[in-house]
Amino acid sequence: MAEVLIIEDETIIRDAIQRHLSRHGMGVSTAESLEEALDQGPLANHDLILADIRLPGRSGMEVIDEAGPVPVIIMTSYASIRSAVDAMRRGAVDYIAKPFDNEELRLTVDRALREHALQRQNAALRARVDADYPVNGIVGRSPAMAQVFERVDRVAPTDTTVLILGESGTGKELVARALHEQSNRRDGPLIAVNCAAIPESLIEAELFGHEKGAFTGADATREGLVESASGGTLFLDEIAELPAAAQARLLRVLQESEIRRVGASHSRQVDIRLVAATHRDLQTLVGQGHFREDLYFRINVMEIQLPALRERGEDVPELARFLLEKACRRLNRPAMTFSEEGLRQIMNHDWPGNVRELENVIERAVILADGATVTTDDLALPGRTAPTDNHGLNLSLEDYFREFVRTHEGELTETELARRLGISRKALWEKRQRLGIQRRRQAG
Ligand SMILES: Nc1ncnc2c1ncn2[C@@H]1O[C@H](COP(=O)(O)OP(=O)(O)OP(=O)(O)O)[C@@H](O)[C@H]1O
Numbered sequence: 389m390a391e392v393l394i395i396e397d398e399t400i401i402r403d404a405i406q407r408h409l410s411r412h413g414m415g416v417s418t419a420e421s422l423e424e425a426l427d428q429g430p431l432a433n434h435d436l437i438l439a440d441i442r443l444p445g446r447s448g449m450e451v452i453d454e455a456g457p458v459p460v461i462i463m464t465s466y467a468s469i470r471s472a473v474d475a476m477r478r479g480a481v482d483y484i485a486k487p488f489d490n491e492e493l494r495l496t497v498d499r500a501l502r503e504h505a506l507q508r509q510n511a512a513l514r515a516r517v518d519a520d521y522p523v524n525g526i527v528g529r530s531p532a533m534a535q536v537f538e539r540v541d542r543v544a545p546t547d548t549t550v551l552i553l554g555e556s557g558t559g560k561e562l563v564a565r566a567l568h569e570q571s572n573r574r575d576g577p578l579i580a581v582n583c584a585a586i587p588e589s590l591i592e593a594e595l596f597g598h599e600k601g602a603f604t605g606a607d608a609t610r611e612g613l614v615e616s617a618s619g620g621t622l623f624l625d626e627i628a629e630l631p632a633a634a635q636a637r638l639l640r641v642l643q644e645s646e647i648r649r650v651g652a653s654h655s656r657q658v659d660i661r662l663v664a665a666t667h668r669d670l671q672t673l674v675g676q677g678h679f680r681e682d683l684y685f686r687i688n689v690m691e692i693q694l695p696a697l698r699e700r701g702e703d704v705p706e707l708a709r710f711l712l713e714k715a716c717r718r719l720n721r722p723a724m725t726f727s728e729e730g731l732r733q734i735m736n737h738d739w740p741g742n743v744r745e746l747e748n749v750i751e752r753a754v755i756l757a758d759g760a761t762v763t764t765d766d767l768a769l770p771g772r773t774a775p776t777d778n779h780g781l782n783l784s785l786e787d788y789f790r791e792f793v794r795t796h797e798g799e800l801t802e803t804e805l806a807r808r809l810g811i812s813r814k815a816l817w818e819k820r821q822r823l824g825i826q827r828r829r830q831a832g
Contacts (some may be wrong), residue, residue: 394437437461462480551665551691553694579613579622593606596615645658696742698738734769753766789819
C-alpha cells in the first residue's frame with residue numbers, strides 16, 4: 389500500500405484529501421507543518437508527500453529540500469502559479485492548483501507514485517547491471533580486459549587526455565563513455581565525433597564553429613562541437629583522419645584551452661577533456677608526416693589499448709550471451725539460447741571485426757532463427773556452407789549491403805545512401821570499414 393503524507397495547515401482541506409486518498413486504498417498520515425511532520429519520523433518513510441506551499445513555520449519549498457528522493461507534489465492557489473513553477477525548479481515532481489477536485493487530485497497522486505516506482509525500478513536494474521559488469525556495462529573478465537578496467541578506473545576521475553587504441557569494433561567508444569561517466573564531468577556533455585565520417589571540407593567548421601560569412605554558405609554564426617563539449621568530454625574517434633589544418637586548431641585548443649571559430653578574430657575559453665581513439669598506428673603516421681608530432685605527444689598522455697576479441701578467451705561466450713539477450717530485447721523476441729555447436733563455432737571464429745562483428749552476426753541470427761535456439765545455420769559464419777533455406781533470402785545481409793552500396797554510390801551522396809539503407813551516416817561508414825568497401829571518389 390502506498391504511504392502518502394499530507395502537510396497542510398487548513399484542517400478542512402487536509403481532512404478532505406485524507407478521506408479521499410484513504411478511500412482509494414492509500415495509507416495516509418497528516419501534519420500541519422513541516423516541523424510536526426519531522427517530529428513524527430523521517431520523511432523517507434513515505435512514498436509521496438503532498439505539501440501546501442504556504443505553511444506555518446518552514447515553507448513547502450523546504451519540504452522539497454528535506455524530502456530527498458521522496459517525490460513531493462506542491463499544492464498552491466491559482467493566484468501563485470509563479471511559485472508553483474519555482475517549486476518544480478526546486479525539485480517538486482508536480483503541483484496542483486487549489487481549488488482542485490478529487491478526481492484531479494487522485495490522478496496527479498497516482499501519476500507521481502507510478503513514475504517514482506519506475507525510477508526506483510530503473511535504479512535497481514542499473515545497480516544490477518553495474519554489479520554484473522563493473523565498468524558501465526562493458527562485458528569482460530579476461531586478464532586483458534581487467535587491465536583495461538583498471539586503467540579506466542584510475543584515469544577517469546582525472547582530467548588527463550586519453551588515447552584509446554584498438555582494432556575496429558573493439559569497444560573504443562564504449563570505453564570513452566565509461567571514462568566520461570566515471571569522471572567529475574559526468575553531468576556535463578559527452579560529445580562524440582567520428583572524424584572520418586565528416587567530409588574533409590566541413591570538418592573544421594563542424595568542430596570549431598564559424599562566424600557568419602566565414603565561407604560560402606556560412607549564413608549564420610555557429611558554435612562548433614568542441615565548444616559544445618565545454619564542461620564535459622570531447623570524444624574524437626578516428627583522430628588519425630583529422631586533416632592538417634584541423635590538427636593545428638585542435639593543438640591550440642589543448643595548449644591554450646581556447647578556441648577560435650573559423651573566420652573569427654578573437655578566441656573564446658573552453659574547458660574540455662579530450663578522449664581520442666584510433667585503430668591506426670599513430671606513431672607510424674607521425675613518421676610518415678601524416679600526423680603532427682606535437683599533437684601526438686599532447687594526446688598520448690595516457691594510453692588504453694583494447695585487446696582484439698580473439699585475445700579475450702572466456703569473454704567470448706559471455707559476450708555472445710550478453711549480445712544475444714540484447715538483440716532479443718531490441719527485436720522484441722522472447723529469450724533465446726545458442727546451440728552447443730553454435731557456441732563452439734563462435735568461440736573458434738577469428739572475429740576480425742571484433743565485438744561489432746559478433747553483435748551483427750548475432751542480430752542477424754536472431755532475425756533468421758525459427759525457434760528459441762540459435763544454430764550454426766542461423767549464425768552462418770564464414771568457412772561454412774551457407775544454409776540452403778535462407779528464408780527466401782538468397783543473399784546474406786552483408787552481400788545485399790555490399791551490392792546496394794556498389795550499385796548506388798555513383799548516383800547518391802553518402803547521406804542519401806545511408807537514408808535509403810535505413811541507417812545513420814556513421815553506421816554506413818562503419819559498415820564500409822568492416823566489410824572493406826572503400827568509398828569510390830565521386831567525379832567532380
Ligand atoms: N566489452 C563489451 N561489452 C559489451 N558490448 C561491447 C563491448 N565491446 C564492444 N561492445 C559493443 O560493440 C559495438 C562496437 O563497439 P564500439 O562502437 O565501442 O567500437 P569501436 O572500437 O569504437 O569501433 P570503431 O573503431 O569501428 O569506431 C557497440 O555496439 C558496443 O556496444
